[in-house]
Structures are given as C-alpha cells and as structure tokens.
Amino acid sequence: MPNHTYHEPLLALRNISQQFDGEVVLRDISLDVLDVKRPGVQQGQVVGFYGRSGIGKSVLCRIIAGLLPPSTGTVQVGNPLRPVVPGDVGFVQQRYPLFDHRTLFDNLLVAAARKHAPAEAKARVETYLERFGLAPHRRKYPAMLSGGQRQRAAIAQQLLCSEHLIILDEPFSGLDVAMIDEVKKIIIEVTTLDELNTVVVVSHDLVTTTSISDTLWLLAPERDAAGQLLPGATITKEHQYNLADMGLAWRPGVDAVPEFVQLVQHLKDEIRKV
Ligand SMILES: Nc1ncnc2c1ncn2[C@@H]1O[C@H](COP(=O)(O)OP(=O)(O)OP(=O)(O)O)[C@@H](O)[C@H]1O
Numbered sequence: 001m002p003n004h005t006y007h008e009p010l011l012a013l014r015n016i017s018q019q020f021d022g023e024v025v026l027r028d029i030s031l032d033v034l035d036v037k038r039p040g041v042q043q044g045q046v047v048g049f050y051g052r053s054g055i056g057k058s059v060l061c062r063i064i065a066g067l068l069p070p071s072t073g074t075v076q077v078g079n080p081l082r083p084v085v086p087g088d089v090g091f092v093q094q095r096y097p098l099f100d101h102r103t104l105f106d107n108l109l110v111a112a113a114r115k116h117a118p119a120e121a122k123a124r125v126e127t128y129l130e131r132f133g134l135a136p137h138r139r140k141y142p143a144m145l146s147g148g149q150r151q152r153a154a155i156a157q158q159l160l161c162s163e164h165l166i167i168l169d170e171p172f173s174g175l176d177v178a179m180i181d182e183v184k185k186i187i188i189e190v191t192t193l194d195e196l197n198t199v200v201v202v203s204h205d206l207v208t209t210t211s212i213s214d215t216l217w218l219l220a221p222e223r224d225a226a227g228q229l230l231p232g233a234t235i236t237k238e239h240q241y242n243l244a245d246m247g248l249a250w251r252p253g254v255d256a257v258p259e260f261v262q263l264v265q266h267l268k269d270e271i272r273k274v
Pocket residue numbers: 020025051052053054055056057058059060
C-alpha cells in the first residue's frame with residue numbers, strides 16, 4: 001500500500017524547446033515535480049535525470065536554473081509557483097566554480113551572505129562545514145582541496161544561497177566509492193531537511209542515482225507514428241518514471257531488489273535506443 005501522497009507543484013516546465021543556430025536540441029518538454037508527502041517524515045524530492053552524452057541534459061539544467069532563456073516555453077519554480085529568475089535554483093555545474101583566491105570558509109560565506117544577514121550567514125556556514133565534514137579544511141583555498149571536498153563545498157555553497165530547488169550535474173563523476181556513498185548521504189540528508197527541498201541529479205551512474213530517486217526523467221530522441229526520427233530530444237510521459245508508485249523509493253538496499261535491477265536494465269536499453 002503506497003502511503004505517500006502528491007501535493008502542489010514545486011517545479012513546472014511547459015513546452016520547453018531549445019535551438020542553437022537552427023539546430024534543435026530540446027523539443028516540447030512539459031513536466032511537473034509535485035511535493036510528495038509521507039506520514040511522519042519531512043520528505044523532499046529527488047529526480048534522477050538521464051540521457052546519453054550530448055543529448056541536452058546540461059542545456060535543460062541551465063534552462064531550469066533560469067540561466068538560459070529557452071527558445072520557447074516557461075519554467076516556474078517555488079511555492080507558490082512563479083517564473084524562475086537566476087539565483088532561485090542552486091546549480092552545481094559539471095565544472096563548478098569556486099573563488100580561487102578565497103578560503104573555503106569565505107567562499108561559503110559569500111554564498112550565504114546573498115540570502116542572509118551577516119550573523120545568520122556565519123552560523124549557517126558553520127553548520128554546513130560541520131555537516132559536510134569540511135570544518136578541518138575551512139582555511140584552505142580551493143586549489144588545496146581534494147576533488148571530493150570541492151564537490152561537497154560546491155553543494156554546500158549552492159544550498160546556502162538558493163531556495164528549495166538544487167540541480168547537481170554529474171555529482172558522482174570522478175569520485176571513489178566511499179565519496180560516492182558520502183555524496184549520496186548528503187543528497188538524502190538535503191531532501192529530508194525540508195518538505196519542499198528538491199534535488200535534480202544528472203548522472204550516467206544509473207544504479208547510484210536510481211537508488212536515491214523517487215522520480216526519473218529520461219531525455220531521449222522520439223519517433224513519430226511513421227517511425228521518422230523527430231528533431232531534438234524530449235522527455236515523454238513514458239520516460240517519466242515514478243519510483244514511489246513502483247515501491248522502489250526510500251528503500252535502503254533497494255539496488256538488490258529484482259524489480260530495481262530490471263528497471264536499471266530497462267533504462268540502459270532505452271538510453272541505447274536511437
Ligand atoms: N551555447 C551553445 N551553442 C550551441 N550549441 C550548444 C550550446 N550549448 C550546448 N550546445 C549543444 O547542445 C547539445 C547538448 O549539450 P549538453 O551539454 O546539454 O549535453 P549533455 O546531455 O549534458 O551531455 P553530457 O552527458 O556529455 O554532459 C550538444 O550538441 C551541444 O553541443
């Protein structure tokens with residue numbers, strides 16, 4: 001018996017398309033992320049976002065974050081929904097920028113000060129340094145941090161300065177298995193801190209990402225009724241997977257469940273299709 005329920009939308013995409021110099025990259029993408037509620041838990045949302053390399057995932061992320069105006073369509077975020085403006089959505093890009101001439105502490109403080117008064121900003125930075133295991137490195141400059149420490153710093157930075165929605169573009173790439181577990185834990189923790197918190201995880205690591213998601217999007221080419229390939233990629237209804245309804249969300253050790261293994265195989269087959 002599913003004991004989760006769906007409520008108001010926190011992210012709404014309507015008819016998003018994107019062209020660059022006449023080359024269609026994205027075509028007619030419409031979808032919603034609804035607030036999912038579970039009794040007795042602060043349950044945020046995790047969306048796993050897949051598609052083959054070069055298909056347009058990062059482009060769609062920039063559009064969702066309000067950093068790239070789409071050729072057509074609208075993005076609305078927040079509760080109540082309103083048109084996105086840059087800064088609403090935290091975005092940890094594939095190559096995330098930190099200020100190289102500032103210490104880790106100062107990097108985080110700059111981000112927090114965009115949203116909070118000085119005393120509050122400092123307190124929040126302290127909290128995040130502790131929570132992300134970065135406190136011993138607070139005086140280091142970005143060049144002195146390991147890849148995993150940088151990754152956590154970038155995630156903390158975006159959490160400190162954005163509203164409830166954050167996008168992580170390839171958060172697991174280049175990390176060792178222990179670090180992957182750590183970033184997974186951080187994502188789960190972020191989404192249980194506040195009912196409205198929503199994390200979109202773009203990844204080629206289907207097992208790791210699916211195991212922490214309640215929804216999946218697959219960006220893929222589409223054919224018309226006559227079998228002709230349509231220009232650009234889209235996320236059809238069939239490629240929006242509800243893991244909560246399948247009983248595959250919020251389950252520790254879910255990656256050993258046969259239905260989960262089958263789903264990952266299905267996703268691989270769909271991604272390979274052209
Ligand atoms: N500013 C731009 N001008 C022209 N083309 C662009 C621009 N930005 C992206 N593209 C093109 O859009 C397509 C999608 O790129 P995108 O970075 O979104 O791929 P992706 O799905 O994130 O791939 P990967 O998994 O390798 O990161 C690519 O063909 C890319 O060259």
